[in-house]
Amino acid sequence: MTANPVQAYGAWLAETPDAWPEAAWESAHRQFIDVIAVSVPGAVEPVTRHVFEAVQAWGDGPAAAIGAGRRLAAPWAALVNGTAAHALDFDDNFDPAKAHATAVLAPAILALAEQEEASGRACLDAYIAGLQILGRVGQGVNPVHRNRGWHATATVGAIGAAAACARLLKLDAEQAGFAVSMATSMAAGFMSQFGTMTKPIHAGLAAKSGIVAAELARAGITAGLATLDGPHGMNRLMVGPDYERLRDGLTHVEHGQNLRFETARVGDPLLILSSGFRVKRFPNCGSAHRAMDGLLALREHHGFSADEVEAIHVRAPVTHLANLMYTDPQDALEAKFSLEYGLAVVLLTGNCTLADFTDASANRAEVRALYARIHRHPVDKAEGEFPTEVEVALKDGRRLETAVPMPVGSLASPFTIDQVWAKYDGCVAGLLPVGDKAVLRAALADLPHLPEISPLMTPLVARFPS
Numbered sequence: 001m002t003a004n005p006v007q008a009y010g011a012w013l014a015e016t017p018d019a020w021p022e023a024a025w026e027s028a029h030r031q032f033i034d035v036i037a038v039s040v041p042g043a044v045e046p047v048t049r050h051v052f053e054a055v056q057a058w059g060d061g062p063a064a065a066i067g068a069g070r071r072l073a074a075p076w077a078a079l080v081n082g083t084a085a086h087a088l089d090f091d092d093n094f095d096p097a098k099a100h101a102t103a104v105l106a107p108a109i110l111a112l113a114e115q116e117e118a119s120g121r122a123c124l125d126a127y128i129a130g131l132q133i134l135g136r137v138g139q140g141v142n143p144v145h146r147n148r149g150w151h152a153t154a155t156v157g158a159i160g161a162a163a164a165c166a167r168l169l170k171l172d173a174e175q176a177g178f179a180v181s182m183a184t185s186m187a188a189g190f191m192s193q194f195g196t197m198t199k200p201i202h203a204g205l206a207a208k209s210g211i212v213a214a215e216l217a218r219a220g221i222t223a224g225l226a227t228l229d230g231p232h233g234m235n236r237l238m239v240g241p242d243y244e245r246l247r248d249g250l251t252h253v254e255h256g257q258n259l260r261f262e263t264a265r266v267g268d269p270l271l272i273l274s275s276g277f278r279v280k281r282f283p284n285c286g287s288a289h290r291a292m293d294g295l296l297a298l299r300e301h302h303g304f305s306a307d308e309v310e311a312i313h314v315r316a317p318v319t320h321l322a323n324l325m326y327t328d329p330q331d332a333l334e335a336k337f338s339l340e341y342g343l344a345v346v347l348l349t350g351n352c353t354l355a356d357f358t359d360a361s362a363n364r365a366e367v368r369a370l371y372a373r374i375h376r377h378p379v380d381k382a383e384g385e386f387p388t389e390v391e392v393a394l395k396d397g398r399r400l401e402t403a404v405p406m407p408v409g410s411l412a413s414p415f416t417i418d419q420v421w422a423k424y425d426g427c428v429a430g431l432l433p434v435g436d437k438a439v440l441r442a443a444l445a446d447l448p449h450l451p452e453i454s455p456l457m458t459p460l461v462a463r464f465p466s
Contacts, residue, residue, distance in 0.1 A: 005140070005228045005261035009133050010177025012266040013167050018125040024272050025448060028124040028131075030420055033444050034092060034279055035085050035102040036460070037424040040431050041354060042087035043067030044464050047197040051083045051204060063111035067431075069463030074111040075208045081107035082204030086153070088354065089200075089336045090283035090427070092409075094131070095255040096275050097138025097156045098146040100203060104157035105130050105164050108207040112165050112214075113453050120450035122168060128272055130164020130210075133180065135271040140228065140261035143254070143382070144239045144246055146191075147319055154189020154202035155238060161210020169214055181223035182213040184234050194285075195326060195334045229261050254384040276411030279420075282352040284335070287320040288342040289407035294390035296346050298400050306347045308394050311373050314339065315389040318378040328371060335362040344370040354427070431464045 002008050042048055043066045052068045061073030065080040072080070085091050085103035094101035109126050112118070118126075138145075138156045146152050162183035166176040186209035189202040217223075228234050236243045239259065247259035255275060256262075278286055281293070291314045298304075326338040335341040335357060344367045345352045355361065379386050387405035394400070406412035415423075424444075428437055436459040443456040450456065 003263050004225055005136075005263050006177045006181045006225045007173070008263035008266055009136065009163065009180050010166075010175070011173040013129055013133065013163055013176040014171060014173040016129065016267055018121075020125070020128050021270070021273065024128050024270060025124055027272050027276070028127045029448055030415075030417070031092060031102045031127070031277060031279075032106055032124070032447055033420055033424055035106045036440070036444060036456075037427040038088055038090040038283075039066050039081060039084040039107075040428045040460075040464070042084035042090075042200075044431065044466050045084070045087040045200075047200055048080060048084045048087050049466070050197070051201060052080050055079060061115070063114040064457040064461035066460045067462070067464035069461065071461060074115045075211045077111040077114075078107045078207035078211055079204040081111065082207035083200050086200040086203035088283045088357070089285060090280050090354070091203075092280060093278040093286045094135065094138075094275065095278070096135035096142075096257065096271050097152055097160070098142045098255075098257075099134065099138060099152040099156050099160075101131055101134055101157070101160065101277070102127075103203040104153060104161050104206040104210070105134070107204070108161040108210040109164050109168060110453065110457065111207075112168055112211050114457055116168065117452045118168055120447040120453055120456070123453060124448060126164045126168040128270075129167040130160050132267055132271055133163035134160020135256075135275065136262050136266060137228065137234075139256040139258060141235055141239050141259065142257040143319070144259065148240065149191045150238055151189035151191050151193065151199070151202050154206050155187040157203065157206035158187045158209040158213075159183040161207050162213035163210075165210045165214035166217065169218055171214065171217055175217040177225070178221065178223040179214045179217035181225065181227045182216055182221065183209055184227040186213060187234070187238075191323075194323070195337050197333070235259070235261075252382060252385060254382050276414070277409075278407060279409035279415050281408045282342065283354050283357055284342050284352065285323055285337045286407065287323040288339050289409075290320075290388035290404040291316060291339060291390055292342050292346050292352065293407050294388060294402045294404040295343055295392070296350065297404075298390065298392050298402055299347065299350065302400055304392070304394055306370060308396070309347065309373060309392060310395045311375060311393040312343060312347070313375045313377060313391040313393070314343070315377040315379055315386075315391075317383045317386055317388075318380050320383060320388070321376055321378050327376075329362055331359045332357045332362045339376065340371045340374045341367065343374050344368075432459065436462065
């Protein structure tokens, strides 16, 4: 066993058998269902269409560009499909990495699997292994990396995608380590892009980078061994020159984020089981979900309407509120990163759906009129130390309160398989013909047993209506 994380991760990827617990296979399978579901409507979003327009002239290939009516070279298909997966912000979150994991991993794996004619089981195996490395790298740089403005979906995501692709290509330990190392040279993305078209492209860029890094390693390209934990490693460059002081001064650790790269027990615990995912109930930034869940629970239990509400007070970790930077959103993209918008919509309608994230919906007068009643109270504690507290003051003098430590869809309150498929049905409705919808659902259900994945990708390659 080596203390060098590049070498440790490469060896683990190459040498660990695919004898995962059944629960890990099942969890991976569910996340593929979820990400394909959100990718279908994401494929017709303007940002995804524009990405496809940009890359389509670069040549055809074996991999489906979802909803575009074309097949592209694997890296470009991953770029398009990763953008589609993240375009609606309806894809899952993964706490150890503070990243949207599946929107990066699945597009990279599926595009490469089409090229390599890999099986559904091989895709799920690559996902479990890649997720583990994505999580371990995330734990080595977070929470500071994310809190200082790096978008971990783009940065840590690229490294996790490289690990997944190395696993799918069955690279040896040295090559897999080089793939992980090279991906650090492709890891980039700032949270200052939130609320713009570039934010969802981060997932596509990370997916593309994972394929490129793994293919370069397979071709014989070598890379440095100090790119994660060295004098100029990711920890010191993308956490900060005060990395050691921060690491040694930690008094509270969440999600295993201890600013250390685990090398002695890379696969223990298996993060897909110990951490799970935050599968999204609503198609907006997950930092708003605890507050939205709390308000909905109060609304459903007490039966009040928006007209009866005098004020809503939200006490939440400062990092959550920092992610929700738009207090007066002007369009659908900004509305996805607005606490005020999410709360106003659920207060008015009792839900928050894809239909609420159009520019017209974001500017509804009845929604905007509620913003002044919503008050933020940042708390300087980590999310595990402080649940989101929601207090509703009614005009009749009553004050209703609740606290939400974890949102619906998390390990603490997971979706049932029926809820997973209900989300799928809601996402693909109106975009896939009935026949294609049934074929896709059958292929998704049978993913672990597919000898190769063309039955899954064929119904996705057709051009979807805008």
